[in-house]
Amino acid sequence: xxxxxxxxxxxKIKLEIAQMVKERVEAxxxxxxxxxxxxxxxxxxxxxxxxxxxxxxQVGFKSTLHRFPAxxxxxELIEIIHEINENDDIDGLIVQLPLPAHLDxxxxxxxxxxxxxxxxxxxxxxGKMTLGLPTFLPATPYGILRLLSEYGIETKxxxxxxxxxxxxxxxxxxxxxSLKDDPGDCTVTICHSHTKNIEFFTRQADIIIAALGSPGxxxxxxxxxxxxxxxxxxxRVADSTxxxxxxxxxxxxxxxxxxxxxxxxxxxxxxxPMTIVSLMVNTLKAAECKKRK
Amino acid sequence: xxxxxxxxxxxKIKLEIAQMVKERVEAxxxxxxxxxxxxxxxxxxxxxxxxxxxxxxQVGFKSTLHRFPAxxxxxELIEIIHEINENDDIDGLIVQLPLPAHLDxxxxxxxxxxxxxxxxxxxxxxGKMTLGLPTFLPATPYGILRLLSEYGIETKxxxxxxxxxxxxxxxxxxxxxSLKDDPGDCTVTICHSHTKNIEFFTRQADIIIAALGSPGxxxxxxxxxxxxxxxxxxxRVADSTxxxxxxxxxxxxxxxxxxxxxxxxxxxxxxxPMTIVSLMVNTLKAAECKKRK
Numbered sequence: 001x002x003x004x005x006x007x008x009x010x011x012k013i014k015l016e017i018a019q020m021v022k023e024r025v026e027a028x029x030x031x032x033x034x035x036x037x038x039x040x041x042x043x044x045x046x047x048x049x050x051x052x053x054x055x056x057x058q059v060g061f062k063s064t065l066h067r068f069p070a071x072x073x074x075x076e077l078i079e080i081i082h083e084i085n086e087n088d089d090i091d092g093l094i095v096q097l098p099l100p101a102h103l104d105x106x107x108x109x110x111x112x113x114x115x116x117x118x119x120x121x122x123x124x125x126x127g128k129m130t131l132g133l134p135t136f137l138p139a140t141p142y143g144i145l146r147l148l149s150e151y152g153i154e155t156k157x158x159x160x161x162x163x164x165x166x167x168x169x170x171x172x173x174x175x176x177x178s179l180k181d182d183p184g185d186c187t188v189t190i191c192h193s194h195t196k197n198i199e200f201f202t203r204q205a206d207i208i209i210a211a212l213g214s215p216g217x218x219x220x221x222x223x224x225x226x227x228x229x230x231x232x233x234x235x236r237v238a239d240s241t242x243x244x245x246x247x248x249x250x251x252x253x254x255x256x257x258x259x260x261x262x263x264x265x266x267x268x269x270x271x272x273p274m275t276i277v278s279l280m281v282n283t284l285k286a287a288e289c290k291k292r293k
Numbered sequence: 294x295x296x297x298x299x300x301x302x303x304x305k306i307k308l309e310i311a312q313m314v315k316e317r318v319e320a321x322x323x324x325x326x327x328x329x330x331x332x333x334x335x336x337x338x339x340x341x342x343x344x345x346x347x348x349x350x351q352v353g354f355k356s357t358l359h360r361f362p363a364x365x366x367x368x369e370l371i372e373i374i375h376e377i378n379e380n381d382d383i384d385g386l387i388v389q390l391p392l393p394a395h396l397d398x399x400x401x402x403x404x405x406x407x408x409x410x411x412x413x414x415x416x417x418x419x420g421k422m423t424l425g426l427p428t429f430l431p432a433t434p435y436g437i438l439r440l441l442s443e444y445g446i447e448t449k450x451x452x453x454x455x456x457x458x459x460x461x462x463x464x465x466x467x468x469x470x471s472l473k474d475d476p477g478d479c480t481v482t483i484c485h486s487h488t489k490n491i492e493f494f495t496r497q498a499d500i501i502i503a504a505l506g507s508p509g510x511x512x513x514x515x516x517x518x519x520x521x522x523x524x525x526x527x528x529r530v531a532d533s534t535x536x537x538x539x540x541x542x543x544x545x546x547x548x549x550x551x552x553x554x555x556x557x558x559x560x561x562x563x564x565x566p567m568t569i570v571s572l573m574v575n576t577l578k579a580a581e582c583k584k585r586k
Contacts, residue, residue: 174481187482
């Protein structure tokens with residue numbers, strides 16, 4: 001059993017990006033610049049944005065954080081997005097989700113210039129992804145593909161079972177892994193809350209991607225010997241023995257699944273760091289794109 | 294075994310549309326107008342466009358056919374699309390595919406105003422579809438959903454196996470049927486040329502959608518008793534006994550599959566007519582949308 005070390009892999013990719021940024025700046029180019037919008041005071045959102053800012057600084061990007069109180073109106077927020085769209089110094093823009101309930105997430109994401117949408121959430125970019133056209137791929141799926149690729153895991157002709165159909169993980173992965181591409185060319189089954197007998201499907205899988213947000217959902221007896229296991233789950237569970245008061249649990253019961261797996265991602269240190277570094281890759285791409293204009 | 298009669302169902306829907314158009318025109322509204330672009334002299338393309346024009350006339354739409362020689366340049370074609378985009382009398386625009394090899398299909402489709410893209414092929418509309426947002430659904434998948442719905446076939450929690458991953462049939466169906474919607478909420482498996490042992494998957498299926506373009510591919514022994522069978526295949530095979538010199542064959546071997554199926558679409562007269570009527574539904578929707586502007 002091999003651990004798919006997202007931490008080490010993402011560190012390696014960060015060094016590569018940092019080198020590219022260094023060369024770019026030495027050649028007189030501009031430092032890539034990622035802008036993040038954070039609305040309200042959600043603890044997890046603040047932590048995620050903090051991780052992204054730190055990653056920017058590690059690879060030599062400029063980053064700016066635009067914070068607003070939870071009471072901001074939809075019109076105000078969209079006006080700010082339009083300003084950032086027009087700002088030539090900013091290459092990429094992310095709006096940290098979820099937004100407070102009075103804001104329409106779809107309308108907010110639609111307002112982002114697709115050329116700066118480094119999260120890959122804009123319908124134009126989602127459409128290009130579905131069609132297999134070049135675009136910004138959403139960070140978590142992109143990070144998973146890269147991790148499989150870095151470990152030389154063959155996907156062609158494999159049966160990949162995805163648990164969860166969210167617009168940011170399960171659904172894009174189902175699209176990407178079924179494309180004629182590498183990684184890709186999988187037979188893909190997408191399971192969700194209405195799937196009867198999920199273990200019937202997971203037991204067939206060469207590759208299982210668990211992205212449902214239910215700690216320890218995938219147990220050893222649901223997995224066949226030699227399967228590749230990717231755990232996207234990252235649920236905070238209260239834990240008074242931890243300094244920050246919680247620990248992170250994946251969707252996979254590592255204890256019982258790991259012994260049967262050929263490869264498995266840990267939580268934390270698997271998919272999480274790959275997600276953040278993928279956002280960096282997209283931001284660099286956005287900066288390079290603009291350069292070519 | 295029940296035949297899913299696409300011909301009769303589409304006729305019924307056409308009557309409904311014709312009635313809506315009549316009321317619209319009587320109320321002083323404009324007749325919906327579908328424009329089609331046809332490049333070159335491909336026989337099948339001419340037939341398909343002819344069917345669409347006839348359907349327009351049956352439901353009371355205005356239609357215009359813009360024909361160009363195969364030698365038209367990319368720039369000329371895109372200029373024409375821009376003119377149609379700007380033409381307020383035209384509600385919907387389709388470009389009949391395939392285009393001659395020197396034309397870039399992606400660029401041509403990207404040039405269509407997404408609000409007039411009644412084929413649902415523009416990346417913006419594909420993205421909205423993938424995300425489950427309201428949009429023009431591509432006609433064949435939309436027609437299949439409508440047919441299942443008209444016959445009251447439950448999809449929630451069913452295992453749907455799709456054979457074929459094209460951007461106009463297999464891939465959008467996989468997205469639509471896995472959405473939290475009705476029809477929808479299926480566990481979906483998408484199979485294709487790199488799937489090993491396709492019969493392993495088809496034998497599990499509650500619903501099989503065959504869209505690979507290989508006549509008679511799905512045989513009786515690949516199907517479990519009681520499955521719902523949707524045959525999207527429509528391949529022209531030379532047949533000197535036919536007046537037009539060919540007959541149409543589906544991807545399903547009807548003789549051996551039908552006795553095991555609970556429901557099955559015939560070829561012709563199944564998915565084909567549903568595709569064309571769905572284009573009419575989209576065109577009416579485009580006209581209604583504009584009215585609201």
